[in-house]
Amino acid sequence: MTRTAFERQLTEIQEDMLVLASMVETAIKSSIEALKGRDVELARRVVTQDLKVNRKRYETEEKCLELIATQQPLASDLRVIVSVLHITVDLERMGDHAEGVAKVALMLSDEPPLKPYIDIPRMAEVCIQMLNGALDAFKDRDSARARAICDMDDEVDALYDQVYRELLTYMANDPRTIERATQLTWVAHNLERIADRVTNICERVVYLVEGHIEELNVSKY
Amino acid sequence: MVSSEKRAETVLLQPGFLAPVTEEGDDESREDHGVALDLRGLNAWYGSFQALRGVTMPVPRHRITAIIGPSGCGKSTFIRCLNRMNELIPGFRLGGAVLFDNQDLYAKGIDPVEVRRRIGMVFQKPNPFPKSIYDNVAFGARINGYEGRLDEIVERALRQSALWDEVRDKLHKSALALSGGQQQRLCIARALAIEPEVILMDEPCSALDPVATLKIEDLMRELARDYTIVIVTHNMQQAARVSDFTAVMMMAEDRAGELIEYGPTREIFTKPQNKRTEDYITGRFG
Numbered sequence: 001m002t003r004t005a006f007e008r009q010l011t012e013i014q015e016d017m018l019v020l021a022s023m024v025e026t027a028i029k030s031s032i033e034a035l036k037g038r039d040v041e042l043a044r045r046v047v048t049q050d051l052k053v054n055r056k057r058y059e060t061e062e063k064c065l066e067l068i069a070t071q072q073p074l075a076s077d078l079r080v081i082v083s084v085l086h087i088t089v090d091l092e093r094m095g096d097h098a099e100g101v102a103k104v105a106l107m108l109s110d111e112p113p114l115k116p117y118i119d120i121p122r123m124a125e126v127c128i129q130m131l132n133g134a135l136d137a138f139k140d141r142d143s144a145r146a147r148a149i150c151d152m153d154d155e156v157d158a159l160y161d162q163v164y165r166e167l168l169t170y171m172a173n174d175p176r177t178i179e180r181a182t183q184l185t186w187v188a189h190n191l192e193r194i195a196d197r198v199t200n201i202c203e204r205v206v207y208l209v210e211g212h213i214e215e216l217n218v219s220k221y
Numbered sequence: 222m223v224s225s226e227k228r229a230e231t232v233l234l235q236p237g238f239l240a241p242v243t244e245e246g247d248d249e250s251r252e253d254h255g256v257a258l259d260l261r262g263l264n265a266w267y268g269s270f271q272a273l274r275g276v277t278m279p280v281p282r283h284r285i286t287a288i289i290g291p292s293g294c295g296k297s298t299f300i301r302c303l304n305r306m307n308e309l310i311p312g313f314r315l316g317g318a319v320l321f322d323n324q325d326l327y328a329k330g331i332d333p334v335e336v337r338r339r340i341g342m343v344f345q346k347p348n349p350f351p352k353s354i355y356d357n358v359a360f361g362a363r364i365n366g367y368e369g370r371l372d373e374i375v376e377r378a379l380r381q382s383a384l385w386d387e388v389r390d391k392l393h394k395s396a397l398a399l400s401g402g403q404q405q406r407l408c409i410a411r412a413l414a415i416e417p418e419v420i421l422m423d424e425p426c427s428a429l430d431p432v433a434t435l436k437i438e439d440l441m442r443e444l445a446r447d448y449t450i451v452i453v454t455h456n457m458q459q460a461a462r463v464s465d466f467t468a469v470m471m472m473a474e475d476r477a478g479e480l481i482e483y484g485p486t487r488e489i490f491t492k493p494q495n496k497r498t499e500d501y502i503t504g505r506f507g
Contacts, residue, residue, distance in 0.1 A: 003435055003438075003439065004439050004442065005439070005442045005463075006462070065491055066487040066490075066491060069461065069487070069490040069491045070461035070462055070486060070487060070490050071461070071462055072458050072461075072462070
């Protein structure tokens with residue numbers, strides 16, 4: 001049996017999801033760049049682009065619903081569609097977190113930097129590695145890889161705690177830093193949430209490949 | 222593996238990614254070819270019995286339009302109105318208009334044979350003639366007095382109907398030796414050989430197994446690039462799978478068939494506007 005048109009549509013929703021992921025990845029990178037470089041223009045662009053991210057998510061969702069309604073998908077086909085539906089929601093929320101970082105970048109653009117940014121960009125870097133790994137696991141239908149990616153979340157959580165503690169110290173030592181430090185804890189929080197969302201994507205990869213839903217983000221940290 | 226930079230680059234290179242955000246959706250990838258058939262207030266009677274009442278809808282060109290509805294709702298009567306097949310039934314009368322390229326098919330002076338050449342039909346049960354595969358496909362061209370290269374016509378039609386590879390070595394064998402699915406594709410080839418613009422299909426898969434059915438459905442999608450297709454089907458899932466537009470028909474209290482909803486297939490099967498459509502497609506009625 002061929003079902004050429006259906007196959008094409010199934011491929012299309014997966015491609016749409018990957019495009020959405022690339023848009024989100026760009027948003028994460030740009031938001032951190034904007035923060036580091038106090039680049040107002042770039043930060044504004046991330047905020048504006050989030051509308052496109054949202055729209056792409058809804059477009060993909062509509063295509064998925066159409067496939068469910070018209071093509072009677074079963075077994076692995078059904079799991080692909082359900083996974084894409086879930087993953088696009090997570091990606092869209094990750095886009096919102098990047099937008100959150102960009103908004104902090106805007107607010108801090110007039111202020112002198114509190115400290116050199118090292119751990120926060122590192123957190124973003126790990127998030128992006130996790131995201132790319134999860135997407136490769138999706139494309140390769142590799143559930144072992146998806147599980148391994150989840151372990152990286154511990155590194156992000158550890159970095160988050162480190163940044164948080166450090167910022168608390170700044171605030172305790174000098175109350176004039178409270179506003180800037182609080183904003184930066186929001187940045188770290190957004191990145192920590194992004195990593196959590198990647199673990200959701202990994203759970204969907206396991207579901208796609210193995211057909212069962214398994215909670216992977218049980219932190220060992 | 223696509224590197225993160227590469228993947229991001231791909232997106233950034235997409236036209237419009239960095240352009241200002243607007244509210245319009247993406248353009249439809251498929252070009253609009255306008256309307257092939259335009260039905261205006263179609264009424265049909267068999268003697269005193271009204272079988273169709275007030276059907277008004279377009280049939281878009283180079284698209285697949287499915288007609289669905291419960292038994293007896295007038296689907297077959299409807300499709301047979303589109304190429305004047307019902308005229309062969311004694312006592313049949315028609316009201317309203319069927320416009321084909323803005324010309325009323327039932328106007329005086331219109332030759333019904335020419336109508337049926339331009340608007341071909343494939344029936345429920347495969348009905349090849351008891352002749353060779355070749356003669357089946359060449360039949361229409363021959364009776365239309367075509368004197369060109371029949372071999373080319375036969376090969377093209379068999380290729381278009383995705384049957385060529387299966388029969389190229391046995392063109393002069395009897396068509397009746399083919400499987401049911403092959404026979405139906407042969408009937409499609411026979412319809413295509415006389416170069417119609419519209420193909421009407423009345424339950425084309427109801428006598429076929431699931432594999433042959435999916436082959437015909439794939440074929441329909443291929444053919445919709447060049448032809449306008451109207452399909453009547455009992456099988457709602459088939460309408461959902463294969464069509465671009467869906468018309469839902471129901472029987473009124475006096476048993477006349479009425480069109481209760483028409484629209485893009487994705488809309489009909491995800492958010493129908495009419496409660497009766499909703500009940501029908503969710504299996505709560507009909």
